[in-house]
Amino acid sequence: AQSVSQHNHHVILSEAASLELGCNYSYGGTVNLFWYVQYPGQHLQLLLKYFSGDPLVKGIKGFEAEFIKSKFSFNLRKPSVQWSDTAEYFCAARSYNTDKLIFGTGTRLQVFP
Amino acid sequence: DAGVIQSPRHEVTEMGQEVTLRCKPISGHDYLFWYRQTMMRGLELLIYFNNNVPIDDSGMPEDRFSAKMPNASFSTLKIQPSEPRDSAVYFCASSSRPGQGGVETQYFGPGTRLLVL
Numbered sequence: 001a002q003s004v005s006q007h008n009h010h011v012i013l014s015e016a017a018s019l020e021l022g023c024n025y026s027y028g029g030t031v032n033l034f035w036y037v038q039y040p041g042q043h044l045q046l047l048l049k050y051f052s053g054d055p056l057v058k059g060i061k062g063f064e065a066e067f068i069k070s071k072f073s074f075n076l077r078k079p080s081v082q083w084s085d086t087a088e089y090f091c092a093a094r095s096y097n098t099d100k101l102i103f104g105t106g107t108r109l110q111v112f113p
Numbered sequence: 114d115a116g117v118i119q120s121p122r123h124e125v126t127e128m129g130q131e132v133t134l135r136c137k138p139i140s141g142h143d144y145l146f147w148y149r150q151t152m153m154r155g156l157e158l159l160i161y162f163n164n165n166v167p168i169d170d171s172g173m174p175e176d177r178f179s180a181k182m183p184n185a186s187f188s189t190l191k192i193q194p195s196e197p198r199d200s201a202v203y204f205c206a207s208s209s210r211p212g213q214g215g216v217e218t219q220y221f222g223p224g225t226r227l228l229v230l
Contacts, residue, residue: 034218043204044156044221090156099144099210100169101219105155 002027004093006104013081013111021076021107023065023091033074034092034101035065044090050074061085086111117222119205125228131193134225137186138207146219147180147190148204156204162188195229202226 005024013019025031035047048059055067065076074091091104118137126132138145146161160170162182170180177196182188192199206219 036221043223044206046218046220049218099161099163100158101146103156103158 002093002095002102004091004102004104006089006091006107008107009105010108011110013109015083015111015113016080017111019076019078019081019085019109021089021091021109023074023076023104024072025074025091025093025102026072027093027095029095029097032094033065033067034094035059035063035074035076036090036092036103038088038090038106040087047076047089081109081111083111083113085109117205117207117220119203119222119225121225122223123226123228125230126195127230128196129194130229131191132195132199132227132229134190134203134205134227136188136190136205136222138188138205139220140186142207142209142220143185144208144210144219145182145188146206146208147188148206149201150204150224151201159190195227197229200227200229 003026007022033050036044037047038044047063048057048065050057050067058064063078065074067074088106088108090106092101094101117139120135143164147159148156149159150156157172159172160180161168165182165185178192180190202224204224205222208219
């Protein structure tokens with residue numbers, strides 16, 4: 001079955017530390033990939049997305065993600081996190097021939113000043 | 114654009130009662146998705162519609178759950194009878210399918226936080 005795996009369930013960092021959250025997907029064909037963020041008490045918001053072209057995708061708030069097809073990965077990165085980045089981060093994938101997004105279980109990020 | 118609108122934002126009810134959650138998608142979007150989010154199971158897709166027609170309801174947990182989309186601007190998710198294990202945050206999302214080569218982005222509503230006592 002198609003699936004998305006996020007192996008980091010809970011990440012704790014100090015401000016200015018670098019961040020990398022892992023995401024792996026199980027689709028074999030063309031795939032669209034997304035990272036969503038959910039701030040405390042709020043709904044999911046799109047951070048960035050990949051569908052084709054440059055495998056390094058820039059998103060909002062200084063986030064970026066790199067699509068590595070050979071590793072079936074789409075890891076999220078930020079060089080220097082801020083306290084306001086405290087949130088839950090969800091990776092999602094959609095096989096090109098379906099309409100459904102499959103979400104990972106999420107990674108809770110806590111950033112301390 | 115007001116985005117995806119959901120109501121109510123919070124619902125507290127007693128076990129056995131009927132619960133109806135409402136969603137208004139973004140105007141022009143022809144896909145609508147209902148998700149449930151819990152600590153134990155994360156974010157689960159319950160059902161989705163395309164052009165008001167249910168396409169995949171394989172995520173609906175059981176017959177107590179039903180969803181309708183009578184027109185392009187309104188959908189309901191109903192739980193009858195409700196049980197404590199239905200307590201969760203229910204999100205509605207909508208999207209359009211752009212032209213060939215485009216990407217579908219789902220836009221989420223603020224969610225309905227349901228507590229069944």
